[in-house]
Structures are given as structure tokens and as C-alpha cells.
Amino acid sequence: MKPYLSVIIPAYNEAKRLPLTLIDIGKHLSKAEFSYEIIVVDNNSTDATSEIVKRFSHLINNLKLIRCNVPGKGAAVQKGILEAGGKIRLFMDADNSTSIDQFGKMIPYFSEGYDVVIGSRDVSGSQLIPPQPWYRRISGNVGNLIIQALLLPGLWDTQCGFKAFTEKSALRIFPLIKIGKWGFDVEVLSLAKTTGFKIKEIPVVWVNNPFSHVKASAYLQVLWEVFKIRYWLTMNKYKL
Template sequence: MSVIVPAYNEAEKLPKTLKRFQEYLFQQAYSYEIIVVNDGARDNTADVVRNMERDIKNLRFIDRKKNMGKGYTVREGMLAAYGRIRLFADADNATDISHFDKMRPFFDKGFDAVICSRDPKDALGAKQAVAQAWWKRALGNMGNLYIQWMAVPGIWDTQCGFKAFRDYAAEKIFSATKINRWAFDVEVLALAKRFGYKIGIIPANWVNDPRSSVKFMAYFHTLWEVFKIRRLLNKLKI
């Protein structure tokens, strides 16, 4: 199994998250690797990860100096991974790594991808430990209706940063992605559906950091990228 962690200015959060990942994965019967991909961080993310390489088994570090966006960063990690199952998870561990326990039965049943959702309309029991600001909830709800109409019908939360794929699905999907920033999750799920992959959804217990760095305008950039995804899908010959 491969766990990919995109990192941009995450020096403060990574030590706790990587130790938690190691604690969980070390107890499993399968082999694993943890891949941290530096997205041109301006803080000392690189120093923190290199120091932890001595203590954490199978920790790999891709140290890119230029910021290219989360979509580019996850793609880079997914295509560099060796695992038969490849999971990407956010650096703050807002969706705890133990959620993978609920994903495994889906893979055992033949699913090609399994995602976490924070919306109970996707999976009963999904919840957010810390309520988001009202404007984030409002924009998120309106944005999701647009996303479903344009690209990913039937999924109410496309943006939760905890998604896993079989190796063949990860290779095919991420090799085809073009979106480098906020809406990459939408493109990934749209391609998974277009390629005919079977997608499972589990409920997230999302313990988010109220100091989130997502800015107001990021929502509008995401919607613009969704429009570009629709155009890319229209050009895709499958």
C-alpha cells in the first residue's frame, strides 16, 4: 500500500501526521510506503521530512522546489508509488488514516476506487467535527450542485482529501489528468466514472483545522476549473 501526502507549508502539521500514519500502518499485515511530495513549500517542510526519514519506516520524499498545485502534487505521488492500493491523504490528517479500515472491504469486493465523504447524502454517518463557516457551507453546497451537473453526478462531496485507488486505476486516471490545482478531485472522479471504474463511498469523521488556508476566491477558481474539466471530458474519446 502507498500513502501519498501532498505538502505545501506543512512543517507544523507533518510530524504528528506522519507519526500517526506510521503507528497505524506498522500494525497492518501488508507492506507499505509513505510518500510525501513537497509542492514548493516556503517553510521548512523539506527539513522536517528529511529529519523524520531516519525514524519512519519506508518514508519516501519527493522534494520539488516549484509550487505546481495540489493536483499536480498528488499526480506526481500517485505515479511514483509502488503500492497495489494507492491512497492520498491530507497533511493535517483531518480524515484519520484509520478510515482505511472501512475502505478495505470495498476493495475486497472488487471496487476500483473508494472515497471518503463528509456529506451524509453520500454515506450515512458522515460528519464534520468542527462546523465550517456559513459562507463556506453555502458556497460548497451551491458549488457541488454545479459540479454534479457539469462533471460528477451522484457524488455530493468530491473534495474530501482521502481517496484510494487500485494501482491500475490510479495509473490510468492520474496519467490522464490535466487539472493541477483545486478541482483536481473533480477531474479524478469524473475520469473514474468515464473509464467505468466502480467507486465506493465511506462516511468521513472529518476533524478539520479551523485555521484552514483555503481562501474565498479559491471556490471560484474551482468552479472555473470544473468548466475546463467539462470541456476536457467532451474531448475524451472513450
């Protein structure tokens, strides 16, 4: 039977952070009134990520492991989303920056007819614990203004790693993805907008992880990929 929710967690060398995330997800979803599956996508980890998932699969219901040999978070999310079976497909970060308990806020918007619901750190009602360093806030704000100007006007946080899609929108958007790394969030949302899917941005609680794997250079890479996405859309490289 098709589950209502598929939770996809891309993981690269997450053996230290993943256990607490899986425990939190298992605790919350075990109380849910809907069916679910949890999919960890091991993205060529060189640590014990896969072994951790295998061990926890005996403790947490409906926990699965798949592997993605193509490097990059975007590639791992794409594989997980397309192999999932849920009517709603959510991807979230392995460090649990946004807890699965925030998914409850999304459900009403799917009932209202939205196709894509994304967590945001930059709309009214969001909470950042603790606040991000000033240099990350500035670089993020500048980057978002460029993203809005070129691709996604009205969306204030394209990079929060907590996004959910209906099955229909996921199966339309994710096979088209060309970007495997940090810019894939912008690409996914741009494709959703271009293909006519309704997007809702909602506030979430986000816990800042001081040991984040995201390097400062990733912001520059995202901006370069934004220009590529704009070009591909203009030249109809996605063949929409």
C-alpha cells in the same frame, strides 16, 4: 516487493502541521497487517518541510520524500501517485483532517471490486468536528450541485482530501490529468467515471482545521475548472 498501500501526502509549507500527521500515520500503520510506504511530496516549500521528512525517516518505517516543482496540490498528488508502488494508492491531507485510521473502512470495498474509494463529509454516517462554518457549508453545497449536474451525479463530496485508488485505476487516470490545482479532485473522479471505473463514496470522520490553506476563492476556481473539464470531455481532449 510491491507494498499493499502507498500513502501520498502533498505538502506545501507544512513544517508545523506535518510532524503530528506523520506520527499518527506511523503509529497506525506500524500495527497494520499489510505492507506500506509513506510518500511526502514537497511542492516547492520555502520552509523546513523537506528537513522534517528527512528527520522523521529515521523514526518512521518506509517514509520517503520526493519533490514536485510544478505548483499546485493536484500536480503534487499526481507525481506521488505515479511514483508510488502500492497496489492501493491513497492520498490524504498534510493537516490530518481525515486520519489514516479511516482507511480501514475502505478495504472491504476494494475486496468487493470497487476501483476508487473516496472519503465523504456529506453522506450518512460522516462526522465533522467541529461543523464547518455556515458560509462554507452553503458554498460547498451549491458547488456540489453544479458538479453533480455537469459531471458526477450521485457523488456528494468531491473535495474531501482522502481518496484511494487501485494501481490499475491510478495508472490509467493520473497520467491524463490537466488540472494542477483545486479542481483536480473533480477531474480525477470524472476521468474515473468516464473510463468505467467503479467509485464508492464512504463516510469519514473529518476534523475541521481553522488554519486551512484553502481560501474562499478556491471554490470559484473549482467551479471554473468544472466547466473546463466538461468541455474537455465533450470535445475528447483527453483522447479516451
